Amino acid sequence: MATIYEVAAKAGVSPATVSRVFNGLPVSAEKIDLVRAASDELRYSPNKTAQRLRNQSSEVVGLLIPDIENPFFTALARGVEDVLQAAGYSLVLCNTDEDPDKETHYLDIANSENMAGVILAPVAEDGDIRRLTDRGRPVVAVDRDTGLNIDAVMVDNRAAGITAATALWDAGYRRIACIAGPLEIETTEERTLGWRQVVTKHGADSSVGYLQHANYRVDGGRSAMQALLALDEPPDAVVTTNNLMGVGAIQVLSEVGIVPPEIGVAVIGDLPFATLSPRAITQVHLPARHLGTTAAKMLLDRIAGDNQPARTVVLRAEVTLGLAPLAAS
Amino acid sequence: MATIYEVAAKAGVSPATVSRVFNGLPVSAEKIDLVRAASDELRYSPNKTAQRLRNQSSEVVGLLIPDIENPFFTALARGVEDVLQAAGYSLVLCNTDEDPDKETHYLDIANSENMAGVILAPVAEDGDIRRLTDRGRPVVAVDRDTGLNIDAVMVDNRAAGITAATALWDAGYRRIACIAGPLEIETTEERTLGWRQVVTKHGADSSVGYLQHANYRVDGGRSAMQALLALDEPPDAVVTTNNLMGVGAIQVLSEVGIVPPEIGVAVIGDLPFATLSPRAITQVHLPARHLGTTAAKMLLDRIAGDNQPARTVVLRAEVTLGLAPLAAS
């Protein structure tokens, strides 16, 4: 790798001039040409590491997500990447695996790597974020809230739960169950509260095992659905509070030969790789990509020096209605 | 952020001694304690950027994949991450989007960021990789081949195609179509050749539109399947040469009410989020995660100084058979 000194020598100027050319600072047209020629010939490109050390900052932002294999988070990452890429920033994607220790580890890395900023879907409400913010590094929370007073972009999860349950009720289902995620995860809890609000409003009894807590993934949805089917009076419809559990639930239904709309299914989250006609099920689409682009723009604002009080942006989900139950039902 | 000088001052030693403590070089036990105490108090952690500039290398590796939203590549990324994480390395995930320009861009970044190495699923056979290898940075190709003499870990795609088509033939299907990806992508081409080999061996005529080229994604699979169904004599089975096109094909079938095993479906790749009973379809499981772990281990070997000639590791796919066609068929 050629250095700025070699370029300077070849161009017959000082290293400072080369630096100025590359940073768009005023330099005589004549010397600009000299420098350009020399650097092209040497295939020079500035050493980012040295720049970073000198500038105490880099054009890299970290994105910490809990599960890189969940399409929701990859779509979010995709949104972040689009915005950053356009702004000339690079993205470091870190998989925290729902593990607070890993989250802390990656936050430390963001710190010592002098990253320009961090977007994270937090798994823990610890104060490790403070280490970054104390140094003036902007942090934007996405999808999940932190206890801290920082920028955040989130989904109205309560409304999503209400929308899902209401869609099923309006379609005519009357025994609506809910497959919820782990209690600790706030997003799924809010969605569950939305479901509960709807079923209790209609006087439906939700205390007979219709609320199933499961892990947040496909197998969690499977076992929860199996438990629901084993009830004395199984539900005639089910809301799942995330995409993966929805996949598991639908898999089980398809295995026992009960297909929507024989049973009502509303999934909160998208099913980008569903292998059935998606018309039969109700989907409450979460704006994953939009979450990412919004968060990235907010972060870039902060990096650019925006100093206004912390903002929280709440995006809304959009519903695609499934079919109504068969008349026989 | 405390620096090594502040720690040294507080501990009453030289900066070099602090550096030695943090790098496990021989230092008297007494001073080690002093340094530890001082650095704890100051919450010191070494500045990675400075280390990188000094050492001309970092404990970061880049992973370049063409589509972060494809479960195959996220599983691969997950495998890479597991191995790197255990070895204390961090991963920078870059989405090349099947775009050679983006690939070049990220390779440049890997270079100027002094990354320890790169794992990439190449989209272009250009010589940009040379820039890294010339500087002694190891590069491992994964999933797809490069023209260069570097480490690679791949799948036996021809065999995967043969396996898929053979499974359908053995199940009794006789008009086996193939939904293939773009011609430029070598993996899908090899799989297509495998399919062709099987159908021609059995004397089946594959020249009546049974080979459909489509884009590599869900919508590609959809339009290809629609084209196949519109034929005068539609196929009674279909092989798709990747996971996403498989999803699209199955979606279309489910929409028109033809479900496997009424039609035979063999998908090369996994369907982690399939919302039907996966028993009905044949899946040729690609060892995505294993591909990642293997590549990461090879890269770490090279980073550690391993100097043997370039190796190519070929992993094999494993099949899960679907159901045979109904007797009526």
Add this chain to the structure above:
DNA sequence: ATGAAAGCGCTAACAG
């Protein structure tokens, strides 16, 4: 407009 020189934080000779 341009050059000389200091310094970002760390590590590796080199002395001692």
Add this chain to the structure above:
DNA sequence: CTGTTAGCGCTTTCAT
């Protein structure tokens, strides 16, 4: 075993 020092490649005063 430990301290002093030079220097990784770049940017930025401070002079000129």
